[in-house]
Amino acid sequence: MVFSHLSGAAVTAVALLSTFSNGLPAGMMSRFKRDDSLKFDFGGTKVRGVNLGGWFVLEPWITPSIFEATPGNVVDEYTFCQTLGSSEAYNRLNSHWGSWITEGDFAEMKSIGINFVRIPIGYWSVSPLDGDPYVQGAYDYLGKSLDWANSQGIKVMIDLHGAPGSQNGFDNSGRKGSIDWTQGSTVSQTKTALNKIRDDHASHPAVAAIELINEPMGPSLDMDTVRQFYMDGWGNLEDSNVAITFHDAFEGVNSWNDWGNGMWNLLLDTHHYEVFDSGSLAMGISEHLSTACGFGASMATNNKWTIAGEWSGAMTDCAQWLNGRGVGARYDGTYNVDGTGSSYIGSCSGKYSGTVSGLGDADYQNIKSFISAQISAFEKADGWIFWCWKNEAAPEWHFQNLTAAGMVPQPLSSASGC
Numbered sequence: 001m002v003f004s005h006l007s008g009a010a011v012t013a014v015a016l017l018s019t020f021s022n023g024l025p026a027g028m029m030s031r032f033k034r035d036d037s038l039k040f041d042f043g044g045t046k047v048r049g050v051n052l053g054g055w056f057v058l059e060p061w062i063t064p065s066i067f068e069a070t071p072g073n074v075v076d077e078y079t080f081c082q083t084l085g086s087s088e089a090y091n092r093l094n095s096h097w098g099s100w101i102t103e104g105d106f107a108e109m110k111s112i113g114i115n116f117v118r119i120p121i122g123y124w125s126v127s128p129l130d131g132d133p134y135v136q137g138a139y140d141y142l143g144k145s146l147d148w149a150n151s152q153g154i155k156v157m158i159d160l161h162g163a164p165g166s167q168n169g170f171d172n173s174g175r176k177g178s179i180d181w182t183q184g185s186t187v188s189q190t191k192t193a194l195n196k197i198r199d200d201h202a203s204h205p206a207v208a209a210i211e212l213i214n215e216p217m218g219p220s221l222d223m224d225t226v227r228q229f230y231m232d233g234w235g236n237l238e239d240s241n242v243a244i245t246f247h248d249a250f251e252g253v254n255s256w257n258d259w260g261n262g263m264w265n266l267l268l269d270t271h272h273y274e275v276f277d278s279g280s281l282a283m284g285i286s287e288h289l290s291t292a293c294g295f296g297a298s299m300a301t302n303n304k305w306t307i308a309g310e311w312s313g314a315m316t317d318c319a320q321w322l323n324g325r326g327v328g329a330r331y332d333g334t335y336n337v338d339g340t341g342s343s344y345i346g347s348c349s350g351k352y353s354g355t356v357s358g359l360g361d362a363d364y365q366n367i368k369s370f371i372s373a374q375i376s377a378f379e380k381a382d383g384w385i386f387w388c389w390k391n392e393a394a395p396e397w398h399f400q401n402l403t404a405a406g407m408v409p410q411p412l413s414s415a416s417g418c
Contacts, residue, residue: 037241040116040155040208042267042305047383048375048412049116049157050109050399051310052145054391055100056121056138057161058093059172060325062391066096067325075325077122077162078175082133090135097141103148105389105400110152112403113412117154118309118385119145120161120214122174127193129164134174143201150206157209157245157309157385158197164189168217171324179217182225190229195236202240209267210237211245211309218249227259234263243267243305253295257303267382268302269309272374275317281331281345285366288315289373293418296377308378310387312397313367313407318348319394354393356405367396368407373417375409380418 040047054062058077067074069092074080081089109117121142124134142158149156165180166173180186194212201207212233216226230246237244245267248256253270260266272295274280274288283291299306316331317323328334331351333344350360359367378384386399395401402408409415 038208038243038265039205039241040243042243043382045115046379047116047307047385048114049118049383049385050114050389051118051120051385051387052101053120053172053388055097056119056125056142057172057174061319061321061394062388063096063100064320064392066092067321072326076171076174076176077124078133081135086133086135089133090137093135094137097138101145101389103151106145106148106152106154108400109389110154112408112410115154116157116208116383116385117149117389118157118159118211120159120172122162123160123164123190123193124162124174126160126196127189129189146201146204146206150204154206155208156204156206157211157243158201158207159211159214159245159309160190160194160197161214163193163213163216167213167221168215169220170215173214176324179220181216182221182229187225187229191232191236194233198237198240202237202242207242209243209245210240211247211269212237213247215247215271216249218251221249223249223251231263234260234266238263238265245269245309247271247309253298253306254302260304266304268304268306270299270306271310271387272308272378273311273314275312275314275322276330278330278342278345281316283315285315285369288366288370289417292370292374292377296374296380296418299378299381302381306381308374308381308384311374311378311384312387313371313374313402314394314396315366315370316346316348316351316396318351319391319397322394351396354395356395356398356401356407359395364405364407367402369417371402371407372409372415375412375415377418379415 058080060067071083074083124132125138128134146156162174163181165183165186166175167181169177169179197210212230226249234244243265248270256268274291317329318331327337329348330342331345332348333342335342388397390400391398
């Protein structure tokens, strides 16, 4: 471990931690809270949250209406702004930012037991780069949302969801396509955005966590570079009184136990979905439940605070454009990306009706059981944040509607299944 970026006091603290750790289980110092200044009792109180997806980072499947009003080449926020031009893109996005999530949503979240929100935002809204087509304004709404959360006693994780160059090639990184994060100046540009978030918002009473980057595609990146970025990000945030959150980079939920000793306030974010490969899609409800329960048990063996920062009630990938605009579903065999197709598993009829009320009785009961089991599974560790609070046409992913339909346990502490 290299701590050259730390202050003298911090180096001394690390040395003391190393001394004290001799009497503790391996890795437990990664849970160490240097003081009691964190704004949420991680490890003591379960994180029960929702993601405000599709608000500040567009995704075609969350708000298909926004994309249906554009040419077919618009597949992400980058091409949305590039194709429409700055003036029209701003007009449409500003209308969306001002209406998709409102202060009333936070009051509703509070009423159903939500104590946390994860707010994804792209680097371009925080620290834009010359030559990018993106338009500005989302960052101002982020500031408002922190006050809305605080008024309800809800804590916030600010999640840097899109990094320069794209850290995973997904449309939810802002730009679908190649994975160019870590090339050129992209890592330093990412740190610049994180430092601005820190300077502007880490002291806000609602901000309890900052996530360094969402879903870096570890198998396609140099993991030494990713780990160094995480270390540097931790060093930049260590005095900010927030949980410094890092994604497992698709390396496995238990792959980080040997990393991070001597670094306090680390929160590991892992994402659990059972819909993005044909093997998972072919499982019956019993196997979906047992898989979720096993995953939660694995989370609980970690030596760091660990949450499932994304998950859903979905057991198919039938939601319109879930795999990308114009891309079909693996479940019904219509998936085709770069010549890679899928085999038919079942019909998507009725499975993306847009509303919970359109679900058949079997789907209703199965999704209800799956949600309860996942909550109980993830609370074997330190909690969960559902993806997402709302969307236009994917009922299994719509926490607001699922709760209203009686498919989410109330109170949340009553969840069972694992």
